[in-house]
Amino acid sequence: MISWRQSSTIWVLATVLTTALVWFLTENVPFAGAHGTAIDYSLAVTVDIQAAYDSGEPMSEAQVTVYAPSDPETPFLQGIADENGRFIFEPDTNDVGLWSVSVRTAGHGEIINIPVSQDEISGAGGGGLSNLQRMVIAAAVIWGFVGTALYYQAKPVKPKNDE
Amino acid sequence: MHIPDGVIPATVAVGSYVVAGAITAYAVNNVNKAGNAQEQVPKAALLTAAFFVTSLIHIPIPPTSVHLLLSGLMGALLGYFAMPAILVGLILQAIMFGHGGLTTIGVNALILGVPALMSHHLFELLKNRLPEKNGLTIAGFVAGGSGIGFSVLLFFAILIGTIPADMLDVDLERQAITALTIAHLPLILVEGVATAMLVNYLKRVKPELLKGLSDARA
Incomplete structure (x- = not known):
């Protein structure tokens, strides 16, 4: 009880x-x-920019300007990439079309266009040529110049006299 | 040190095309007047190949890396032929590797071509005025180094003068351009020494290659 x-x-x-x-x-x-951990998440479509020179060196602190398709004159967003040349932004997926991203530092840079639709951003882009491709192209062009040099260097061959 | 598409205003790009076109026409006219243009083609072709490929060779100079420019060397060895040779090299670099850009070929031709012509005149002047013993070495060094110095100066002036006012951080861009320009300064010494060594080598093994267009005219 x-x-x-x-x-x-x-x-x-x-x-x-x-x-x-x-x-x-x-x-x-x-x-x-x-x-204890606290992990929050939300689903969003983001664009991850990795800016580097063609030597592979990252474009540290490059200035990034993003233009939306609906107003290509006025920047949608401006920012500065981190020391590894990385910049992430979230486009407005209601603004469908080609988003222009300008990356510039020390007079070097590029403008790329990223297709954005309602629910996705089309694939990954960029990358440029591989070292092997560069070597093959360089070899081909050099051979063209060497050939030109040899052509102009060659002395005219006298026709053989049969008699 | 090639200015890519979209960095300079369209008016500057178009204006540079016009000026570079006029200078190239003047240079080609001088090449034709000399009368021995065909004899110079093999040398021009090989140096254009060297100019084309050097943009792929990166020399690390912290905090960045640079590549050889060869504007002074081209001027000293090719004379007026340097301008069309550089133009051809720039077009191929832009198309094949994306170095520079198609809209900026004019401004890049000015940055590299005009110093090359200046180096040509400096080389000819010093070569003929300085004593024979070391004259060629000094002339080669001054021509090779000053060509790079003038190219770097033009690059700096054009970029600083055309920074868009609506950039997020104009000071940051100015600092980045200044840092890149300073990183190119050791090239003055490197290419000056390389040009001096090359002209000395050519004098010993193939002196006829040092005979430029002006010699043929005389």
Whole structure:
């Protein structure tokens, strides 16, 4: 048989525990010593720009200007890339079309166009030529110049006299 | 050190095309007047190939990297032929590798071509005035180095003068241009020494290559 004192202690304890549990669940207060994490997320379409020179060196602190398709004259967004040449922005997906992104530092840079539709951004772009492609192109052009030099260097061949 | 598309205003790009076109016409006219243009073609072709490929060779000069320009060397060895040679090299660099841009070929031709012509005149002047012993070496060094110095100066002036007012941080861009210009200054020494060594080498093994268009005319 539970006495009135025991019963009231149980009720008080249960009330305190329930209040603490509700408080923890609603306010997300971590227990002391627990490795609590708070990871929020939201779904958004973002554009990740990685700006680098063709030598592979990042365009540190390059200035980035983004133009929306609906108003290509007025910048939608301006910012500065980080020291690794990285810049991330979130375009307005209601503004469908080609978004122009200008990246510039020290008189070097480029303007790229990124197609944006209602729910996606078309693929990844850029990259340029591989080193092998560069070497092949350079070799072909050099051979063209060498050929030109040899052609003009060559002395005219005298026709052989049959007699 | 090639200015790409979209960096300078359209008026500057178009104006540069006109001026570069006029200077190229003047240079080609001088090449034709000399009468030995065909003899100079092999040398011009090989140096154009060297000019074309040097933009691929990056020399790390912290905090950035630079590539050889060869404007002084081209001027010293090719004379007026340097201007069309540089123009051809720039067109191929823009089309093949995307170095520079098609709309900025004019301004890039001015940045590299005009110093090349200046180096040509300086080389001829010093070569004939200085004592024979070290005259060629000094003339080569001054022509090679000053060509780069003038190119870097033009590059700096054009970029600083055309920074868009609506840029987010104009000072940051100005600092970046200044840093890039300073990084190119060691090239003055490098290309000056390279030109001096090359003209000395050519004098020993193939002196006829040092005979420019002006020599043929004389």
